[in-house]
Amino acid sequence: MAQQAWNLALLQMDIAIGEPERNFAKLERLLEEAAAHEPKPDVIMFPEMWNTGYALEQIQELSDVNGERTDALLSAFSKKHGVLIIGGSIAEKKEGGVYNTIYAYDREGGRVADYSKIHLFRLMDEEKFLQSGERVGQLELDGVPAGMMICYDIRFPELTRKLALGGAQIVFVPAEWPNPRLHHWRTLLMARAIENQMFVVSCNRVGVSGTTEFFGHSMVIDPWGEVLAEGDESEQIIRAQVDLSTVAEVRSRIPIFEDRRPQLY
Ligand SMILES: O=C(O)CCC(=O)C(=O)O
Numbered sequence: 001m002a003q004q005a006w007n008l009a010l011l012q013m014d015i016a017i018g019e020p021e022r023n024f025a026k027l028e029r030l031l032e033e034a035a036a037h038e039p040k041p042d043v044i045m046f047p048e049m050w051n052t053g054y055a056l057e058q059i060q061e062l063s064d065v066n067g068e069r070t071d072a073l074l075s076a077f078s079k080k081h082g083v084l085i086i087g088g089s090i091a092e093k094k095e096g097g098v099y100n101t102i103y104a105y106d107r108e109g110g111r112v113a114d115y116s117k118i119h120l121f122r123l124m125d126e127e128k129f130l131q132s133g134e135r136v137g138q139l140e141l142d143g144v145p146a147g148m149m150i151c152y153d154i155r156f157p158e159l160t161r162k163l164a165l166g167g168a169q170i171v172f173v174p175a176e177w178p179n180p181r182l183h184h185w186r187t188l189l190m191a192r193a194i195e196n197q198m199f200v201v202s203c204n205r206v207g208v209s210g211t212t213e214f215f216g217h218s219m220v221i222d223p224w225g226e227v228l229a230e231g232d233e234s235e236q237i238i239r240a241q242v243d244l245s246t247v248a249e250v251r252s253r254i255p256i257f258e259d260r261r262p263q264l265y
Contacts, residue, residue, distance in 0.1 A: 004245050006084075006142075008032040009202040010042035010238040012218045012231045014175075014207030018055035020062055020069075028073065028167070034237050035081040043141070046088035047205040048151050048174040049100060054209060059255075063091035063098045071103060071111060079109030081118040084141045086172040088203065089117065089150050099129035102148050102174060104139055113139035117150040138166050144168070144244060152176035154202075160192045164257075172197035177204050179213040186217065194225040197250045197257075199242050206235050223250040 002094050012029045016022040027050060034044050051070065064070050070090050079084045092101040099116040116133025120126035123177040130191045136159065137148030145161030147170070154160070154173060163171055171192070185204070193200040199222055205215040214227045216233040221242040229240035251257060 005241055005243045006042040008201060008220060008229075008238075008240050008242060009044045010086075010201070010203040010218045010220070010229075010231070011044065011046040011235050012129065012203060012206055012216050012234075012238055013046060013050065015047065015050055015053040015205050015209070017053035017209045018052045018058055019053075019063060020064070021254050024069070024073070031077055035077075035083060037237075037239070039241075041083055042082075043084045043086065043201075045086035045172055045174060045201065045203045047203050048089045048176045049091055049204070050088040050174075051090045053195070054124060054212075056125060059091050059098050059129050060093070063093040065093045067101065067103060067114075072135045074103060074105055075109040075111060078105040078107060079110075079112065080122075082107045086148065088116060088174045091130075092116070095189045096151070098129065099131050099133060100150060101133070102137065102150065102172075102223050104141070104148065106141065112141070113137065113148070113165070114196070115139075115148040115150070119152050119156055121152040121165050126241050129145055136162055138163060138168065140243065145169055147171040149173050149179055154192055157192065157195065160196055164196035164198055168196075168198060169244055170201060170242065171196075173200065175201040175202055175204045177245065178216060179215050182217060184216055185215075190221055190225050190227070191219040195256075197223040197254070198247055199223060199244070202240075204231075204236075206231075206233055 087103040115137030145167035147168035
C-alpha cells in the first residue's frame with residue numbers, strides 16, 4: 001500500500017555558474033545535511049540546472065555526458081539513505097544535444113524516471129542552446145502517482161492538468177525563476193495546486209548570476225491551495241510534511257474532475 005505521508009526536504013541552494021565542481025561539492029554537503037535531520041526526509045529535491053547554472057554559451061563542454069556523474073552520485077545517495085530523490089535538473093548531454101533533465105530515484109537507488117523540460121524559455125535563450133523534451137513527466141514514487149515539471153512549464157496549465165488526469169497527486173517543480181516575477185511564481189504555483197487539487201512542491205535557487213537575481217521562495221502547497229512551507233531568499237533547507245490523503249479529501253469535497261466538461265472546451 002502506498003505511503004500516506006512524506007517528509008520533504010527542499011535544498012534551496014545557490015549555484016555557481018559554469019562551475020560543476022563547486023556545485024557537486026555543495027550538493028553533496030547539503031544532501032548529507034538533509035539526510036542527517038530528524039525526522040528523516042522521505043523525498044529530497046533541489047533546483048533546476050544545479051550542475052552548471054545558466055552557462056549556456058559553454059553548455060556543450062560543461063554538461064554531464066549521459067548524466068553519468070549525476071546518476072552515480074544520486075543513485076548511491078538514495079540507496080545509502082533509503083530516500084526518494086527528485087534530482088533537481090541538470091544540463092545533460094546526450095546524442096542530439098543538451099537537455100534540461102530531472103532524474104528521479106526510488107529508495108533503493110533505482111532511477112525510476114527522467115523528464116526533460118518541454119517548454120524552453122526564450123527570454124533566457126534556452127531554445128538556442130538546449131533541446132526540448134518530447135514527453136510529460138509522469139512517475140510513481142512509493143506507489144504514489146506523481147509528476148515532474150521544470151520552471152517555465154508552470155505557465156502551461158494544460159501540462160499540469162494532463163499530469164493530474166494521469167493520476168498525479170503531487171507535482172515536483174525544480175526551477176531557476178528570477179526576480180522580478182515573484183508574484184507570477186507564487187500565483188501560478190498556487191493556481192496549479194488549487195485547480196488540480198494536488199500538492200505542488202517547487203524548489204527554486206537563490207543567489208545572483210551575472211545581472212540576474214534569484215529569489216528562492218521554494219514552496220510546498222497543498223491541494224486546497226494552502227502554503228505549508230515557503231523559503232525566504234537565502235540558501236536553506238525547507239522542510240514540510242505532506243499528507244497525501246488530503247488529495248482524495250479535497251477532490252471529494254469539490255468534485256471538479258467529475259464536473260468538468262471537456263467536450264465543451
Ligand atoms: O516563466 C518565467 O518567468 C521564468 C521561467 C524561467 O526562468 C525558466 O524556465 O528557466
